[in-house]
Each structure stands twice: as structure tokens, then as C-alpha cells.
Amino acid sequence: MSSLGDARSSKEWFQCAEAIVEIEGDLVYKRRIEKRYRVKELDKRIRKERTKSEAKLISEARRKGVPTPIIFDVNEYVLVMEKIEGNLAREAINEDISERIGEFVGLLHKSGIIHSDLTTSNIIVGDHIYFIDFGLSFVESSTEARGVDVHVFFQSLEGTHESYGQLKESFIKGYKQTFPQAAQVLKRVEEIERRGRYVER
Structure with missing residues (x-):
């Protein structure tokens, strides 16, 4: 942007x-x-x-x-x-915020909404944690679409934050709290990551 x-x-x-x-x-x-x-x-x-x-x-x-x-x-x-006042999550994220983001993504997926551009640049941390820019979003309930959504978020963490591992685990904790099919999606995320590594070879 x-x-x-x-x-x-x-x-x-x-x-x-x-x-x-x-x-x-x-x-x-x-x-x-x-x-x-x-x-x-x-x-x-x-x-x-x-x-x-x-x-x-x-x-x-x-x-x-x-x-x-x-x-x-x-x-x-x-x-x-x-207008939402606050800082982009990429500048403000910590483990507590990452867990809350996971909870909200779980609610999105439970409702059948795929954000499709789920990065720390499309989340604002202010008096609440706000999700913005739904320009690429769509409705779908497949495990693959949900897995790609979560994978994109993990990639945004990995590319910009040294504490990637802790932030990822916090997100997973929150995601599991609000989305009953979280285990299936997280397994698919692992498959997507393996596919990516295979392509890179």
C-alpha cells in the first residue's frame, strides 16, 4: 500500500x-x-x-x-x-493479542467467512482488535480455504516478528477456543506448509 x-x-x-x-x-x-x-x-x-x-x-x-x-x-x-484509531497489529502484536486474533479468526471461520488477506497489516489494535480490508473475502466452509487463511497469517508473522513461534502458539490457542474444527484446519495448514517447501525445492 x-x-x-x-x-x-x-x-x-x-x-x-x-x-x-x-x-x-x-x-x-x-x-x-x-x-x-x-x-x-x-x-x-x-x-x-x-x-x-x-x-x-x-x-x-x-x-x-x-x-x-x-x-x-x-x-x-x-x-x-x-475510521479506526490504533496501531497495525504488525507494530503492536504480543502473545495476548495473537491469542485474541486467533479467537476472532475462529469466529470468522465458524461463520463461513474467509478473510483471504489475513495479515498483521489488516488488523488494527486500539480499544479493541479490529479486522479491516475484506476486499478479497468470500464465503466458504472448506478446510482448504480456512487452512490457506491461517497459513497466510502465519506467514505474515514469520516474515515480520522474531517471536514467531510464541505468537503462532498463542494464535492456535485462541483459534481452538472458538472454532470446533480447528484441529482439522491446523492439520491442513501443516500440509500447505509442506507443499510450499516441496515447491521451493
């Missing part, structure tokens, strides 16, 4: 893969950008559908007990959400 902000402006801008995010006051505006390689009408339909889907999954996750930003408005390609 790259900043497009201007030091002279009160607004903050960030460029993501599929959207421009603008922070203004207490609000966040996420606008899906046009993909010129797609047929124009198809591009409009895809952006509208993905915007609505993201809003729906953010709200559903919140209803299931996972802290997420409140959605104030959905307007074709734009989501208007509350």
Missing part, C-alpha cells in the same frame, strides 16, 4: 491493489478503481458486486462478534466506513 497523501492536505490517501482509500476526519472512503484491461460494462458490474460483497461481509463479521469498522454507506463503487 503506497501513500498518496499531500503534507499540505488534511486528507490521507492510500493506493491499494483494487482501490483508493481516503481518510477524512472520522471517515474512511474506499473507492474501487477502474480496471482498463476489462470491458467497461463488465468492469462496472464487477466493481459494484465486489463493493456490495465487501460491505456485506464486514457487517456479517461484526454481527458474529468480530470487531470491524461500521459501514455508513455503500454507493456503487464506494464504501464509507468509520
